[in-house]
Amino acid sequence: xxxxxxxxxxxxxxxxxxxxxxxxxxxxxxxxxxxxxxxxxxxxxxxxxxxxxxxxxxxxxxxxxxxxxxxxxxxxxxxxxxxxxxxxxxxxxxxxxxxxxxxxxxxxxxxxxxxxxxxxxxxxxxxxxxxxxxxxxxxxxxxxxxxxxxxxxx
Numbered sequence: 001x002x003x004x005x006x007x008x009x010x011x012x013x014x015x016x017x018x019x020x021x022x023x024x025x026x027x028x029x030x031x032x033x034x035x036x037x038x039x040x041x042x043x044x045x046x047x048x049x050x051x052x053x054x055x056x057x058x059x060x061x062x063x064x065x066x067x068x069x070x071x072x073x074x075x076x077x078x079x080x081x082x083x084x085x086x087x088x089x090x091x092x093x094x095x096x097x098x099x100x101x102x103x104x105x106x107x108x109x110x111x112x113x114x115x116x117x118x119x120x121x122x123x124x125x126x127x128x129x130x131x132x133x134x135x136x137x138x139x140x141x142x143x144x145x146x147x148x149x150x151x152x153x154x
Contacts, residue, residue: 012041012049022058029058037061037075053086060087060095068106069099 040048
C-alpha cells in the first residue's frame with residue numbers, strides 16, 4: 001500500500017464507504033486486497049483509502065464468483081488490467097472472453113448432470129453398476145469396494 005500524497009481525499013473512498021456501496025463486508029475487502037484483486041493507499045492517519053475504480057473491480061469479482069470462476073482465475077485476469085483506473089467496457093469484453101470457454105464447458109456438464117440426475121439415488125456409493133453419473137459400467141467396482149471416487153474429478 002502506498003501513502004497518499006498531500007492532496008485532498010475528496011475523491012477517495014473509505015473502507016466503510018466501499019463496503020456500503022459494494023454490499024461486501026469490510027473483511028472481504030481486506031481479503032481481496034491481500035489477494036491483490038483490489039488496492040488501496042494509506043492516509044496520513046494510516047487508514048485505507050480506495051479509488052472509485054475499486055467499485056467496478058468489485059462488481060466484476062462478484063459477477064465472476066456468482067458464475068463459479070475461482071478467485072485465482074479472476075486474479076490472473078485482473079493482471080491484464082491497469083491499476084488505478086476504472087475497467088472499461090473493452091476491459092470487460094476481454095475478461096469475459098477469457099472465461100467464455102470455461103463457462104460453456106460448465107454449462108454442458110451441468111446440463112448433462114441435470115438430464116441424468118433422476119437416475120442417481122444420491123447414496124454416495126459410487127460403485128453400483130447402474131450409476132450413469134459417476135460410475136458408468138461399474139468401472140470403479142474393479143478398483144475395490146466402497147466409495148472409490150470423491151469430488152476429485154475435474
